[in-house]
Amino acid sequence: MCVVFLVVERTRSMLLGLGIVLGFASIGFLCWLLFLCAVYAAPLFVAAMVCTILYDHGVLSGAHAILAGIAAGIVVLATGQAILASSRDPALRVAVSVQLALPAALAGFGTTLGFCGMGDMSAMPAYLFATFGALCVGGAAWTRLCAIQSA
Template sequence: MLLGLGIVLGFAGIGFLCWLLFLCAVYAAPLFVAAMVCTMLYDHAMMSGVHAILAGIAAGIMVLAFGQAILASSRDPALRTLVSFLLALPAALAGFGMTLGFSGMGDMGTIPAYLFATFGALCVGGATWTRLCAIQPA
């Protein structure tokens, strides 16, 4: 009884995390930029902790705002494709890492785990790119 409940709740938890990843994957690029700016400013002793965090948040907000503004206002398909690809690339990397982590929870070999993680990266990156390309220019 309890083993069956554990299996069902385990699948439900993994399903919830995958749904959350697909929902939040559009925001992976601004989060990545914010984390990198914060880390660079703090590691090179340019700013204190709080100031580096605030600068990272500001950089992430600017990436999100500029990306959304370009996608909403540009009619050039090459520019829209490039911007949506650049915004979807960190989401694909996050999908790769998450799928590889899920593969490591089971007893899977290295080569199948990386093949499975590559498929996960393609799915998450493709879903993010599709959501970004769906933004219609004004």
């Protein structure tokens, strides 16, 4: 009886440790994915808005609105990358980079605020962490956009 109890307690503590490790690993994976995909926040936002507007106003049906939204997102992504790749004007490059990096910063703010909400954090520290997350994600998107060299 005592041996069974010790085995159960040992298994329970191992599973608790495994849960903590996997929890940290999954949050780390989600943060890595956020930083990797931050550049695509603006085209995704445009695609979602076009799809929503076309569907809500009855212009297109569901599948057609989704296809139109995807096409709009592709146009925004291709246009932004083409401008960054072909322009040598620093003011134009900064303007396009800012337009593409701001939605990434907003996505970083929302994601970090969501991560803070998973714990038991009060409002002020949560918003401070979320602001720091927005700066980090926006900065990462800005860095990746500035790495596109002009031809």
